[in-house]
Amino acid sequence: MAFACQRDSYAKELVTTVKSCTSAKIDGKLDGYEVILGDTVLFPEGGGQPDDRGTIDEVFVERVIRRGGEAVHYTTKPLEVGKEVKLKVDWKRRFDHMQQHTGQHLVTALADNKYGFKTVSWCLGPQKSFIELDCTKMSQQQIDDLEVVVNECIRAQTPVTPHVLQVGSPELEEVRSRGLPDDHVGPVRVIEIQGIDSNMCCGTHLSNLSHLQSIKLLHTENKRGHVLLYFVAGQRVLDYLNRTVNNERNLSKLLSCGPEDHVECVERLQKAQKSSAKVTRSYLREIAQLIVYNHLHNESRDPVACIHRDDGDMEFMNSVANELAPQGIVCLITVGPEKGAGQFLLAGSEDIISSLGPKVAEILDGKGGGRKGRYQGKANGLRGREKAEALIREAMENKTVE
Structure with missing residues (x-):
């Protein structure tokens, strides 16, 4: 059959009767009722079109589906079988x-x-x-x-x-x-x-x-x-x-220029950002070299190096680990906000790293993986660095005693 909503898609209301009302689950979760009416102005989903929303005597209809020749309305309140009811469709949605x-x-x-x-x-x-x-x-x-x-x-x-x-x-x-x-x-x-x-x-x-x-x-x-x-x-x-006009207005304020200049202004900013990033990477390489030099030339060379930089990146971590790990030093290098989320790299002898890697990741509330003396990943709790360092030092002391 063709429902009232299909015979006249502009119909917003309909008076009909309740044919049946049975207990059911709505989307398999919410307790409710399946209601079948004599006719309906609420479209059941089909043809790629979502179902309508509306009310039956002010009772909100959560979903409408087609089952054979019937439209099934899902409500959270029961409706009296045989009762005359008034349907209203959410016209804006329809x-x-x-x-x-x-x-x-x-x-x-x-x-x-x-x-x-x-x-x-x-x-x-x-x-x-x-x-x-x-x-x-x-x-x-x-x-x-x-x-x-x-x-x-x-x-x-x-x-x-x-x-x-x-x-x-x-x-x-x-x-x-x-x-x-x-x-x-x-x-x-x-x-x-x-x-x-x-x-x-x-x-x-x-x-x-x-x-x-x-x-x-x-x-x-x-x-x-x-x-x-x-x-x-x-x-x-x-x-x-x-939405486009609002975005354009906000961009004009942020960029301090009119819409016609947005592209040119963003291109300048991107160019400046790339230049700044290049300079930053250069500085980080120099800082990494300095950290390595100071650690290796310290008279009481520490067998553990725990290093953190808020502005560091993967290249910074690898630069330090590549120089210190081959010297028998266990490195824990972290980058990102000091008390937030970031990245970590644990490097050293394979036997120690394979054992410590998962434990350090757990302490830093992160996940990672690796092999051949490297274990790296993302961390959600960099504030746990001190606890991770203590674990590493304890493992190194136990190894020395053995």
């Missing part, structure tokens, strides 16, 4: 879904008509959606040209009409489709965009492309040998523009 879904049909049809790119799947996301196209590449020029044609169809106020056809009907042979669900019962619903597309679909749709307002094609990604074409439609175009 209309957004209608805009994205009809927009998907339009982009899918025109991508096929214009380039022969078939749609394999699509996803209606919380902020933007994508269409998975059966092609390996889509140029920016193709995206721009497609966007122009899409919005021309919107400005032409093209009608969108649902049709109900019987299974086996000759008209169905001309309809674009990926097949019916295994549990489908009854007639088949087809959405026609006049002069552009006819597609088998159970979802809720706009009655005219003009209700889309506009569509913006955003960008593409490659996945599984296909192209994911991201887009926003309707109100989401304005939402996307508002």
